[in-house]
Amino acid sequence: MKLAxxxxxxxxxxxxxxxxxxxxxxxTTLITMVNEDVFSLKLPIKKALDTICGSEEHLEDxxxxxxISVTTDNTGINKIGTKSDVLSxxxxxxxxxTLTIKRTK
Numbered sequence: 001m002k003l004a005x006x007x008x009x010x011x012x013x014x015x016x017x018x019x020x021x022x023x024x025x026x027x028t029t030l031i032t033m034v035n036e037d038v039f040s041l042k043l044p045i046k047k048a049l050d051t052i053c054g055s056e057e058h059l060e061d062x063x064x065x066x067x068i069s070v071t072t073d074n075t076g077i078n079k080i081g082t083k084s085d086v087l088s089x090x091x092x093x094x095x096x097x098t099l100t101i102k103r104t105k
Contacts, residue, residue, distance in 0.1 A: 066102060068080070
């Protein structure tokens, strides 16, 4: 089992994460677990993803696919992609957009 340290006193199993999203209102990254616990981190979403996934050189894993949703108040796109797709969309994210990521089974 791989554990990721997300706070000084909290380690999580990345395989138990159901979604990660950034809350613009509170400037925090929210990590939702399979048991519905939610962790709020005062980190940019990219730093949270790097902490959970490891460095970018280890991110490409064709066995792990993610449901990716980018939404605004009026529109949205959904796709299935890899971790590198997630990071690419994160780099292109506009201030009025929300990125939601869920691991597929």
